[in-house]
Each structure stands twice: as structure tokens, then as C-alpha cells.
Amino acid sequence: MTSINVDKYKLSDKTARLTAKDIIPMIQSSDSAETREFLQKVSELLIDYVNIQNDRKEKILDFHHPEDMKKLLKLDVPAEAVTLQQLLKDCAITLKYQVKTGHPHFFNQLSCGLDVVSMAGEWLTATANTNMFTYEIAPVFILMENVVLTKMREIIGWNGGDSILAPGGSIANLYAFLAARHRMFPDYKEHGARALPGELVMFTSDQSHYSIKSCAAVCGLGTDNCVMVPSDENGRMIPTELERLILERKSRGQIPFFVNATAGTTVIGAFDPINAIADISEKYNCWFHIDAAWGGGLLLSKKYRHPRLSGVERADSVTWNPHKLMGALLQCSTIHFKQDGLLISCNQMSAEYLFMTDKLYDISYDTGDKVIQCGRHNDVFKLWLQWRSKGTEGFSKHMDHLMELTEHQVRRIKQQSDKFHLIMEPECTNVSFWYIPRRLRGVPHDARKEQELGKICPIIKSRMMQTGTLMVAYQPDDRRPNFFRSIISSIAVTEADVDFMLSEIDRLGQDL
Template sequence: MFDVIIRRFLFNMWAAITMDFLALSEEARTLNAKEKMSINPQGYKLSDRTGKLTAEDLLPHNTSAGPETKEFLLKVIDVLLDFIKATNDRNEKVLEFHHPEDMKRLLDLDVPDAAVPLQQLIQDCATTLKYQVKTGHPHFFNQLSTGLDLVSMAGEWLTATANTNMFTYEIAPVFILMENVVLTKMREIIGWNCGDSILAPGGSISNLYAFLAARHKMFPNYKEHGAKCLPGELVMFTSDQSHYSVKSCASVGGLGTDNCIIISSDAAGRMIPSELERAIIEHKNRGEIPFFVSATAGTTVLGAFDPLMEIGDICQKYGLWLHVDAAWGGGLLMSKKYRHPRLTGIERSLRLLSRDLQYVFPKQMYLDIVRDIETHREYWIHEVYRNVVEILNDICTKLDRNIKKIIEISADSVTWNPHKLMGALLQCSTIHFKEDGLLISCNQMSAEYLFMTDKLYDISYDTGDKVIQCGRHNDIFKLWLQWRSKGTDGFGKTIDTLMDLAHYQVRRIKAQPDKFYLIMEPECVNVSFWYIPKRLRGVPHSQDKENELAKICPIIKGKMMESGVINCGGIECPSESVGCTITEKTAENITLYKYSRTCYDANGNVTLHKEEDLPNPNPGISIDTFSRVGGEPTEEEKREAEYWRNWGEEQTKLWRDWGKRQEKYWENWRIAQQRDLDILSANLASNLRNIFTRNFPFY
């Protein structure tokens, strides 16, 4: 409290000298937010008796300490619930920022020799959360976070309580079955009817699993004999926008980073297929062995999607493994609205279906089917073809042909992180393979003391020998519980909302071209833009101007981080991720508003100014808040504050009404489209059955 008094004193002196209205209100907002911090480490008191106990006095050490154990845990829950409440309060700061050395002085991080009392442990919990970034806050826009899902969080609490290792069915029967069900469902959504999957500790390890499986598939003896069994030097390929973990695979896997060939991308951040093919041919001519391509579906910075169909054609042509790193963009697989064309090709059924049918069916029948595909191509690309594939499967079974030839898959493996766009709690990363049995073949070590073959249940449910780790955290329950709470359709609506919010922010940026420069149209929820300070407005766009803008944005980000009001992502080309779970159209306004209101030049000098045409985007924070700490406002200031309050309320109502109208319009549109798709699907299936009946009397 003393530091707040000192700050008020200095603030009043400064205000008397400058009388800068915007600066006053900005500082007042910061002071008000600081005083409002709801996590007070001193505010959680155990009873005197329990507070003096230590962990040795609780269960399981003391079997008669049930009441004390309950009191301690309930107090911990109080701390957690207050943090959850603060996380969802727009008037709360996103973080209480301190530089590392200052933070060390604020915290007691010592690990003592003697046990500390329970009251101190409660205080430690509260202190930790007080200074922790609220990653679920509506104003947290930093890397690849989508807010706090309470059901997933409840699942994580249960997971911690169960404290289960995931290596055998014997230890984790319920969780192993859950994992099978959820991963099978995810493969079906990708477009695979078979295969294998596993939950891994993060997308980087998921990508490593794909790399190891690809090498094992091409050179199965490498597992026992190492590099000496290789007929030449292996090379792999990825784009210059891919995640650094792909290059790390080359290092960890023994190839060396020089053998991870970087393919250039286009202006939108997508890998250029012609450059990939040129590089493959070049390295083959050198006598090297191209074996692995990692395409990206949702790059970290720009949210770009590599052209999977074209890359898949190249991989098939030269016999390379295609891995799709959809750690970020994989969530769009849940959206019928946004899955295509971004992820078209991840399952690759359409193109190969029309091309390879000639090897299975008579010529006229093949031509009939191809003609139908070309006539209704947009429907085949989506969901309708799955009904047809079932018919083809039935026919091919009677013909004793291999249906896999027809529905050959392009991607051999896919990384997909539900802890990103789907909003599951960290960490929750999955790796999927189209070929069943490859994980166990690649990684199995047959440790008999864990993976005995004479168990009383089906040992195929044991997952420990499929992975490179032994102990594996239970990451499935929080996802399973969250999926139950939303349903597959609910996930789709969530993804649609996030994408709609990104498009909304783009419209807001385009509406203020003098203040903001949109770097490119987003494919995902990453919206990349620059703030244009007054001194650069009206200056023709050039490389020199871009260089200046690139210097300004990191300074703005740093100042916002220090104030604790907003935490956003930003690099030389700042990328704002609007993935937070937002229910109102105010959080994106806040981001643009803060960029305009708190402006700094390239040297870091504050240039606070009044933007007449930029309203207060958050009516919940009054413009005249400064009056509580800096004296009474003038009549002119009161009138201006009242004007902006009324304006904000009016705009909020207009946006809400607009949102309701849009929601109703699109819902009706979706119903109509689904009805048309259902009719067309039935007609297609009927036409194909007639075609098959004419050609195959036994059908």
C-alpha cells in the first residue's frame, strides 16, 4: 500500500505539471488495475491450528487428519477460483510485470532444509499466481493461446489427483481406452479409416516421432545398425516458415541441420512446390537420399497453409514421406466452414480416386465416375465423397481388390495440437500415422519387466512400447472431458468464432488505414499488422518505412507488457493472435486502441496524443477514472468523458445487434447448404449405384 501512496503523490505532481488528459487517464487506469489485483497472498487464512501444521501432519502420513487435509485443499481451491475469476475480468491486469532481478527480490524462492507450515504453502500458492501471466485473460493475445477452458481444467485437476502413468492398460485402464477412442475419432476427422496415433509431450516431439517413423519405414535396419546401413546421405525438406522443431529433428536424429533443406515460401508464407521439386531433383543428382518432407498447416507467425495437394503429388512422384505439421492449424479440421481449402489434401482422397480408378474398373465405368467427379467437384472435395468411398469399398471387396489403392492417402503423418486452437489445457499434442503398426515397429524395445507378453488382457492396449519415453503423462482425460462438454459440432462453432473474430479485426484495421497497415490477409487467426505513428502517416509505403515500423512495434509491445494491460505476440513483423475465447467484440478493439493511445517513437520516447476519431473500446473502463486519484475533472473533461461513455454504449449495442443478425443469417445459410448437400449426396450415391449395377450384376 505504501508504494501506491508514493505513486499517487508523484502522479499528482506530474499531473499538475502536464495536465495531459489522456496521460492522466492512462496512468489512472494502471493504478486502478494495480489496486484491484484480487490475488492477495495475505488474504487466505487457515485456522491457527491447521496453519501451523506441515505436510507430514496430513493424509496419507496421518490417517486421522481428514478435517485438516480438507481445510488445506479447500483453501488451495479458493486461491485457484480467485485466479480464475481474475483471469476472466477485463478490468484486471494481464500480468504484474517485473524484470527478473526485481522478481527475485519479491519472491521467496528458497528450497529450505526444514518443512514450512501449511499457511506458508497457501501464501506461496497465492503469491505464485499473483505474479503469473493470466494466459486465459481476454486481453492475452500472445503466442498460440486460446484462453482457459474450465472443463478441460477440471479434467487436469482430476488427472493430477489420479496421478497415473500411461504406459500400460494394467496401470491406466480407463485412460487408455479414452485415448483409443479420441485418437481414432481424430484420425477419422483427418480422413483416415485406419492407422495409429499417440499423445506426445508437445508438437516438437510429435514432429520427431514423424521423422523417426519416416526413416524407419524407408530403412528399417537403421534401428539396429545405425547410419552404416544407409546407402547414402539422407536429406529432408521443409519451408523457411516452418517450426524450428523440424530442423531440430535433423539435429537430434543424427542427420545434421545442413541436411535439413530449407525451401523458400511465397509472399503469403506458403511453401513453393516448384522450389521443393527442384531441390529434390538437385539432391538426388548429388547422390543423396531425399526421404522426408514436412509441410506446415498453420505457420507460427503468419498462420500460412502450405499447398498440400501439390506437395503431396511431388512426394508421391519421388517416393518421399509427407508429414503435415498441423500443430497450430489442425484445429480447422473441426470446421466445415474453414477446413477447405486450407487443409484440402491432408487426406488426398479426391485426386487419387479419379486417377487410380482406371486400374480397378472397366473403362466406361471409370469415365462415368470421373465425369461425375469433375461435374460436382466442390462437393466431392468436402464430405460427400465419404459415402461414395463406402460404396467403392463394397464393390472392391467383392472384386477382391485392394481398396487402399483407390483411397491412397497423401500425408503419411499429421501433428495436431488440441491445446492450441481447440483450447485444451497444456499440454495436449497428438501425432497420427496412416499406417497401423509403424509406431510399435519403430520404437519397440520389449522391456520384459514392464511389457510382459503373458498378461491376462490383450497387450495391444499397452502403449508404452510405442513411444520413445517410458513414463508418459495422462494428457487424454482433459481433452476427452472437454470433447464431451462441447461435442464435435461445438468445437466446429468455436473454430468458426475464432476465425470470424480474426476477420473482424482485419475489418477494423482496414477501416483505419492511416493508423494501421495490414501486412497480409490472414489464412488463420494470426493477424499481422503494423501501427503507423503520426510522423509516418502519409509517407508512401517503402522498405525504409517498413524498417521504421518494425522498430516501433516491439517498443509498443514492451510498454504494454510493462503496464500489464495487454500481452500480445510480436516479432519484427508483429503478429496479433486473436485466438482468445472472446464473447464480445471489445478485446480486438482494445488491442488497436492501445496501439494508438500509447505510442512511442523509434527511440522509445512517449508520444501520448489525443485521437479524436478513436473511441474508448471498453466502456467498462471510464475515461474519467483519473478523478479518483488526481482530483475533480473540469466540466469540459466531464462532458468529453460522458460523450465517449454514451458513444461506447451505443457502439456496443450496434455491434451486438449486428452480431445477432449475422449469426441468424449464417445459421440459415448453413441449414440451406446442408440440405442441398444432403440431396446431392443422395443423388450421387444413387447414380453411382446405378453405374455399378450396370457393370456388376452381382452388386
């Protein structure tokens, strides 16, 4: 085991006793030896942690219940400054008890793994510590963002358009909603609800991310006017049901204006039928948004893009999160629009103290007036650097590798059909399955057995966390009780790691 040794990172006696007032920027120096020593020790700790995360013999987590964890950590905010040595210890103990999401046996979230180049980009970003609202203060990063987002729109299949990096996929979806309403009812920006000729209604799959429904709540439609369209047994929206529900709401005098399709649902990884939904959206003059926050990475794959994302270029807007399948560090979320000018028209507030029109450069590069949050973290550099490290072809192979590992997992589950039950063939890297303990092997598969298998999932998960060897998520859905849903989005994962996942679940659960 190579766990973090909290006492390893020792400063010299002199530096150890200092506090933050004794290093840059509190002291005026172009090269403070004490500052350099402190940062080098922090860097040493971080590099050790990178290596530890990739050690398969290392635990994913050292689990403690919240009340016990509070006793292990010093979380108080003191009246007096602590020493630099204590700050180093604080950093080390934080990583000691943090979940190692870059560990090859962490299959728990849509965003996992640790791309070292992307991480290096995040280190630089934190050091540069600039805001992304004007070219004036972020000239290099603004140009990078322009290049990367233009490339992503080209991959979607558009010539032109506009994009922005947003703080998470939920906010990206909100941007799509706002733009859709603005295009159809531009007077809403000034006059609010009285500019609307009637009650607006939107449509999304019953398997979609909750942020779509949240848009209806946040933006004044009300969740009753976010219509949940039934999905088929594989989790895909049923187009005929979408059309039926649009007609039903029109008959009530409501105005359908927004349809969301999901490309990679959170739980099952299902891809809604894009072309069929696009046809219906066009027929009833609805904005067509695709939430590809999870599955968007497959746009880079020649092998797996079609048929999953066929027709994506017909969308009016697309959410795509590189921090998920592409492995960029959190957070890195993008929203793309086919029509240029909507972002600025919808969100512009023309704050003269920030967005003057008489600057010495082309102010079209200022992005702050296109967004609702003003201040924006630099999320592009880590993605730009990662993309350069792989090339587009390398990213394509990366996506193929993740999907091929998923196919390997499905084969291994089928080969061990006495121990595992595959719920459905996956479209993305989500694999949904039950584990079958010894007492239930050979028992016919029916609803009663599924209820028993569902009870087993949380017990196995608790054992995973207590032993620290593995993390795989479980959850119920509207058709079945608890089941395991493993995610492969880390480039570190190998076939042997997938095999370990299944064997470890068997080891932890066979006596249940």
C-alpha cells in the same frame, strides 16, 4: 481491481501451524479434517484466479525485472519444512505475479485462454496421478485415448492407422521423422547409419517450425541435410522449388526421404499447398508429413477447413495440437499415422519388466512400448472431457468463432488504415500488422518507413508489459523488420476485446 490478496487465504489457527507431515498421506486417515481444510483453501484460491483471469479490468501481468522479482518471491528451498499457511501463501504469491494467459486481452501465444472444463479435467488428472504406459495402471485413460485419437484420425480422413499423445508438437514431429526413416530403412533400428545406402535428406519450408530442422540435428542427418524450401510472399511453400531441390539433391547422390508441409505456420499462419506437395512426395517416394500443430483445429470447421487443409488425408503422418487452436490446456499434442503398426515396430524395446506378453488382458492396449519416452503424462482426459462438453458440432462452431473474430480484426485494421498497416490477409487467426504513429501517418509506405515501424514495435510491447493492459507478440521475419502478430485462440475473446487491442496499441504508441 480484483487482484490476488496473498493474505486472504487463512487456515484455522491449528491447521495453519501444521506442516505436510500432519496431513494425508503422512497421516493414515480416510478423511483428515486438516487435509480437507488445506485443499479447500487451495481450491478457493484457484477458483478466485479463474474469475480474476476473466476480469477485463484486471491487469494481465504485474511486470518486474528478474532481479526485482527475486526480491518479491521466496524461492529458497529450506532445510526445515514450512507451515501449511506458508505453503498457501506461496501458492497465492505465485499466481499474483504469474502472467494471466487466460485473460481476454492476452493475444501473445498460439496457446492461450482458459477452458474451464479442460482445466477441471487437468485437476482430475493431477489427482489421479498415473502413468500412461500400460492398461494395467491406467485402464480408463488408455481407453479414452484410444477413442479420442481414433476420432481425430477419422476427422483427418483415415480409416485405421495409429496415434499417440506426445509431450509437445516438436516431439510429435520427431515421431514422424523416426517412423519415416524406419519404414524406408527398417534395419537402421539395429545397425544405425551403416544400414543406410547413402546420405538421407529432408525438406521443409523456410517458414516451418524449427523443430523440423531439429529432427535432422537430433537424428544424425545434420542440419545441412534439412533443406529449406523457399516460400511465396504469403509464407506458403513453393512446390516447384521443392521439386527443383529434390532433383538437385538426388543429382548429388543423396536420398530424399521426408517432406514436411506446414498447416498454419507459427508467425504468419500460412498453409502450405498440401495436394501439390503430396503429388511431389509421391513422385519421389518421400514420406509426407503435415505439421498441423497450429492449424489442425480447423479440421473441425466445415466453413474454414477447405481449401486450407484440402488433401490432408494424403499425408503419411499429421501433428495436431489441441492445446493450441482448440483451447485444451497445456499440454495436449497428438501425432497420427495413416499406417498402423509403425509406432510399435519403430520404437519397441520389449522391456520385459514393464511390457510382459503373458498379462491377463489384451496387451495391444499397452502404449508404453510404442513411444520413446516410456513414462507419459495423461494428456487425454482434459481433451476428452472438453470434447464431451462441446460435442464435435460445438467444436466446429468454436473454430468458426475464432476465425470470424480474425475477420473482424482485419476489417477494423482496414477501417483505420491511417493507424494500421495490414501486412497480408490471414489464413489462420494470426494477424500480421504494423502500427503507424502520428508522425508517420501520410508518409508513403516504403522500406525506410517499414524500418521505422519496426523500431516502434518493441517500445509499444514494453509499454504493454509495464502497464499490464495487453500482450501482443512482435517479431521480424526474413522479409521484413519487426511487426505485430496477434493471435486469437481464446474462446473468451469478443469483438470488443479485438477493438480494445487496436485502441490500446494506438493509445500506447501514438506519441512515438
